[in-house]
Amino acid sequence: MNLDGLTLAVLTNELAQHLVTGQIQRLLQIDKTTIVLKINTSKGNQDLVITAGNMPACYLSQGITDLPKEPSALCMFLRKHIEGSRITAIEQLNGDRILRISADKLALDGSLISNRIYIELMGKYSNCIFVQDNIILEALIHVTPLMNRERSISPKLPYELPPNSERGSLFEFNNEEIKDLLKNFNQGTVAETVRRIFNGFGPALLKEVCYKAKLTEKTNISSSNERELTALGNALIDIKESISKATQLLEYENDKGKKIYSPIPLTYLEDQGIQLRTIYSSLSEPLEIAVATQGGINTTTHELERVLQQAIKKEELRHTKIQAELDASDKADEYKSYGDLLMINAYLDTQYEPSITLDNILVDPVKPITIPLLPELTIVENAQHYYKQYTKLKNRMQSGLYQLNQSTQRINYLQSVLYSLTIADSKELVQEIYTECEQAGLLKKSKKPVSYKSPKHNFMHYLIDGGEIFIGRNNQQNEYLTHRFAKPTDIWLHTLQVQGSHVILRPTESTTATDEMITLAAQYAAYFSRARESSKVAVDYTPIKYIKKPPASPLGFVIYTNQKTAVIDPKAPVFNNNTKLYE
Template structure:
């Protein structure tokens, strides 16, 4: 959701009501382009997120995703300067896409140190810059002279506003003054004139103001009548007044699927029946929803997902290479036949010959066959060489099949971890998966100990008529649930040949066919096949499940199973207990 300067003015007003006079309790860095400020406000603790990555934004976060465990060097440096500081103001600079936040902190000598945070939300040039006494303290993104000849952003350099940031804001003028400005400083077209004079006009609001003035943004300014210019000035002032009191966000969805956001109702789309409209009471909430859906902020969970995806691709490539080597062993029988034929014809004189042609008596009918030779070796020595190649390929076949099986198990294990990550909803659950990745050697073990001990029994529970389903969230829980927690005569469910959770059905007595089918449908939902239909689900008693020695977490073998083909069932909120 790309916000123009005018929409940003509404967002700044909303943020000011929450964060002015709040205290920065903690600064965290979620990824390379995203900072999280934990604030103590008059309404309790709140979270302010500033991101300058794929979708540059600033907003109040209600639902925090997992936060990286280790603080970055940038985060540690900034904490010394702004943690404990009080946010005294937040304002927009000249109506542009620049937000200026002031944080005051009492130094050890009793002086008040002001840190100015400039959040520049300008597409690929977005940045978050910390300034003290007009000098850059630090920034999320360093800009060298090679990257940008007009402006450098690096520590100890003077801070300068971006080019064109000195243009005026439409909020600074009355209707009469706007008319005077339009008459005095015309440009090529209507659109260029408005954008040259006033900051903050994106394509949506520019089209809206031209629609209200009944002119086209591409019209040549010199062709406009005095009445048209006056109508444009009136439309601009009317837009200014509406924006000054706006406090919601209108989101329009076109038939093409494109979404358009505006802080005021759009007249040119209101008449379009093909556009559906949604009204968000909070701009922060709308931005948070959009960013969460797009996954543009790379949290610890995203980093784990990327790492696991790379590990799976690497293992699949290794698997295909082993398969190629195993298939290449088809030459083994040919090498043995060469050796046998050379031993049969060992009496022939073929010293220093590159090949020999003999009758292939090993097949019927007999046909001539040409066998390549190593010239400096005798026929018997060549036969022994072919026997060695035969033995080597036969051993490779045996070893290759074992390696293929181990590679398949590892791929399944990695995919099961990736599935567990999809189920994780809290930072503690993500941390448990990260710990499993550390144990598996996928990532380097953290030197910092966990501040808590991950619970093994916080399963997902679903209450059914006649029983209860217990579902593991990750491989560690699956192991504990199946081999430690469940009883021998409980019923165990798992999707066939598909990564999923271990599901245990506990009930009094023998489960009915209806209860078994219902449990199987839930087991299909808590798997990677949740979007499929007719999913095969195996079920058996817990006593028939075994864990092979040295096998990865979550891996089991079982017998006496039966298979149900069911459609996944989404559990209702009133029956599920997290």
């Protein structure tokens, strides 16, 4: 979701309204190209996200839950200069896709230090640059002369704006000046003239200007008459006034599914029958949704997901190799029969022969069989060679079956961790999974201790008629819920051969579990699993006393007996007067 300069002007006003006079309390770096400024304002705390990655954006976030555990070296350096600064202004420069945040800070000697944060949202050239006294302190992305001959970005270099000095902002000129500029600098088509004079016109707003002026983008403006120039000037003035009052973002979608964004209504689309799909009350909201949808920020969750997917892929490759070795072990009995037949015919002279044809007396009826030989060995030595191959394959089969079982178990475990990550919706839950990955050896253990202690009862708890339902949200919670929290009279539920949460159904002491209660618990078990979007999901259930944990098995792994299976449709928990959810 790329914003043009005019739309960015609306975002600039939005950020200024919320953040000016606020104090930067904390600076956090999520990944190599993304930082978060935690700002304390008169309206409360605000999180400003600045990312220059594959989805460049700057917006107010509703809160990122999976912030990094340890600060980077860049983060520590910037904290020294930026934290404690008070934001005095947020401006858009030259109507271009460049924002400048001015943040002043008092030094220990009482002097005022002026910091500038330049946010350049220019596609692959996007960056966030921290400047002090017009000298670059640091930048999210360093640019060397080999990367760009026109402009270098690195510490201790003077900051220079991107080369775009010939154009200005539409908001810098009054109505008469706009019309004069069109008359004096018109050259080429309407589109070329407007973009040569003014910054910030994307395709949608340029088409809207032409539509209001009753011109086309390819109209030759140099041959236009006074009336057409006046109409174009009036259209630009109308766009300027509308955008200066805009506080929202409109989303249109054409027949091909392409989305078009604008801060003002696009009459040329509405007259074509293209309907308005969504109205966002702020620009930050759709930007945050777009960044999250396209994976524009490499958060802790994304990093864990990447590590887990790589581990699953590696283990699946190992599983394939073990299976291939086991398939090759099918020749073990054939090698033994070769050895037996060669020993029975040990009196024959086969040295220097590549093969020998014998009567296979080990089958009924007897059939001739050709046995490959190593020419340099005698017939007895060839028999011993086949016996060794037989022994090797038999041993491989025994160890291979064990390794194949362990590999299958590990794949299921890794997929269960990956599933837990998809339903983690808080910093605490993500941290629990992060800790589990450290304990499993998937991540290097951090030397920094966790800043909080996760409560053992951090699982979901539903009150239902006649009992309670408890649902784990990751393997640590599943382990505690099943093996320590559950009572012998409870019923354990889990989807059949599908990764999901452990579910405990606990009837009240005066009742036993009814079919309705078991069905409801099974629906919840199907909903909190990878089969959530499916129908007719098989769910096993059995009393908790039949649940066992094999020695040295991974977290959340159990074996069970005496189970019954219910095939039901997943159902999300419904909250009413008789049902509550608390943690």
